[in-house]
Each structure stands twice: as structure tokens, then as C-alpha cells.
Amino acid sequence: MAGHSSAAVAHTANNPFLRAVAALSTLAGWCSAAMIVAAVAITCQMIWIRFVMNGSTIWQTEAVIYLMIAATLIGLSYVQRLRGHVNVDLLPLAFGPKARKMLAVITLGLSVAVVGIMLFYGYEFWHFAWERGWRSDTVWGVRLWIPYLALPIGFALLLLQLVADLYAVIAGIDAPFGLEDA
Secondary structure, three states: OOOOOOOOOOOOOOOOOHHHHHHHHEEEEHHHHHHHEEEEEHHHHHHHHHHHHOOOOOOHHHHHHHHHHHHHHHHHHHHHOOOOOOOOOHHHHHHOHHHHHHHHHHHHHHHHHHHHHHHHHHHHHHHHHHHHOOOOOOOOOOEHHHHOOOOHHHHHHHHHHHHHHHHHHHHHOOOOHHHOOO
């Protein structure tokens, strides 16, 4: 079924927890957008140095890669808040309200479990890099704990948004899958 979904931004009502999580997710989205703008600016500077000034670049390619990966990870919670992740709504549309709510709770619960595992291993990976003083094998030699910090931060923000979404569905503040009953 192609077309525009009727799902909207996750509702917060007047709940302080949901509003705080929404604010954090929105801030993460703005930070992610700023990282993308910075990556574009660095790319333009790199092109200028290499092709106009005929110079060599040292740090630009690596910085752009780290910024784009960090923007992706840190922006996950904002995209979840906007319900912008790829979504197949065939089953939720076919189910009645009770089955739809049960499916939403199961789906969000499994998502919380998977993202929780990814957060654990992302933190562990970041901590290894920080504790052991890992550096990249490039001329720039950036301390790898800095770009790897995007792993635990991004997954923690996504986990928090998923927990907020689960709470909102269970409490009846938000409709399952953002789909209102017809």
C-alpha cells in the first residue's frame, strides 16, 4: 500500500517525562543536523584545498566520516520521535484496536531489548577505546574514544525515546503505531 501515512509526531500530552524525552530527541536532531552541515562545510574546504590550492589534506576525510556516522547515530531518537523510520503498517492497519495495541507493545518491547543490547556493546566498545588510548592509524591520529562516543549516546537516546513511546502507548497517551482508530 503506497502513499502517505497518517502517522504523526509522537504525542506527549502534558506528561513531564514524555515532554523531557521529546525535548532531548529534538535537541539530538538539531545536533545531528549541525554535524551534517559541518561535514558539508569540511568537504567544501577539502575540495578547495585539494583542487584549487593544489595542497594535501590530512584530517578532513576522516572528520567527515566520523561526523556523518555520529549524525546518523545521534539522530536516531529524533527520527523515532517523528516516526520517520521505515515502517510497514500492513498488519497494524488490518488489526483492530486491541490487537494493534498488543502488537505495538510487543514491537516496542522487542525494540527496547535490541537497542538495550546495542547500547551495552556500544558502551563497551567506547570504553575499550577510551581505557586503552586507541588512536586511528592515520596521519591525524585522532583518539578513537571521541568518535566512538556517538555509539552509547545515540543508542541511549534511541532507547529513551523507545521507552517513552512504549509508555505513551500503554498509558493511552499515544495511539499504537501513530494510527488513530477509524
